[in-house]
Amino acid sequence: MHVLLSGVVGSTAYGLAHADSDVDRLGLFAAPTVEFHGLHRPAESHVSTAPDRTLHEAAKWCRLALSCNPTASELVWLPEDLYEVRTPLGDELIAIRRSFLSARAVRNSYLGYATQQFRKLTTRDPGDPRSRAQGAKNARHLVRLLEQGLALHETGEVTVRLAEPERVRELGEHLAENPADATPLLADAEQRFDRPGALPDAPDEAPAEAWLRAVRATHLTPA
CATH class of the missing domain: 1.20.1270 (Substrate Binding Domain Of Dnak; Chain:A; Domain 2)
Structure with a gap:
């Protein structure tokens, strides 16, 4: 598993945390591309409770973000100080974050x-x-x-x-x-x-498609 982007989300990120609040973490990862070539596809999510962390595979995260899932989407809009893992591919995803919105x-x-x-x-x-x-x-x-x-x-x-x-x-x-x-x-x-707002009627899927293909090409050969 190659974590591309991860950070602290939930009540801590919103500013609503109190002394007893859990610290929630969310991230996305790239499964080795070769794992998609067999009978069984790799797991799309990994959830743990010690610590509280959810990791979505890159393609699943993109699908969630294109549906504007609030929890998934916030990963690419976090304040800088809340990121714990940032990679070049993670930064590229942040750069195209507006294309997911509709x-x-x-x-x-x-x-x-x-x-x-x-x-x-x-x-x-x-x-x-x-x-x-x-x-x-x-x-x-x-x-x-x-x-x-x-x-x-x-x-x-x-x-x-x-x-x-x-x-x-x-x-x-x-x-x-x-x-x-x-x-x-x-x-x-x-x-x-x-009322009319600032968002387009439909998302622009092309940047997400190009980014995901770059992820697959980068992780084509097992490290």
């Missing part, structure tokens, strides 16, 4: 994941302390996804580190206790996503 995919992904958090928020058991804590986490993610998604839709830029993390944290606490107050936030987000 208006419909951003709307579907960010608004879709925020709506999932809302459903979790409204179906939790308010009498369970563990459920209450999870509800606050769901609410923070809901707010974060809406704010990051709308900023991306309207500016064409992914902002990983939140400008006002304390406000997001406080709003999350409020929504955890008052889930119905999230309804107008979602409605407003839908209206804003429906």
Whole structure:
């Protein structure tokens, strides 16, 4: 496995981490090209819990990024200080990051994941302390996804580190206790996503295709 790009993501990257937060890491790797020539394809992802790390094979990461998956996409938009592994191919991927973006995919992904958090928020058991804590986490993610998604839709830029993390944290606490107050936030987000934004209608797959072919050529011969 050749890790091409890796960094710290999640609550640490957003500025929402607290003393008990886990440190989440995300990266992408290139499997040796020869492994694609047999009956069985190589594993597309490797997930570990000690430390908490997810690594996606290069092709899978590209597919996730072309669908504007929020978690996968943020890897190429991290603040410089959060990268732990950067290679020349990783830097090339960062350079073409805007080509993965599209208006419909951003709307579907960010608004879709925020709506999932809302459903979790409204179906939790308010009498369970563990459920209450999870509800606050769901609410923070809901707010974060809406704010990051709308900023991306309207500016064409992914902002990983939140400008006002304390406000997001406080709003999350409020929504955890008052889930119905999230309804107008979602409605407003839908209206804003429906307006013309800064993103193209479809992604430009050509740079991703060229980059992935370069990855395969680089790792054609086992080291």
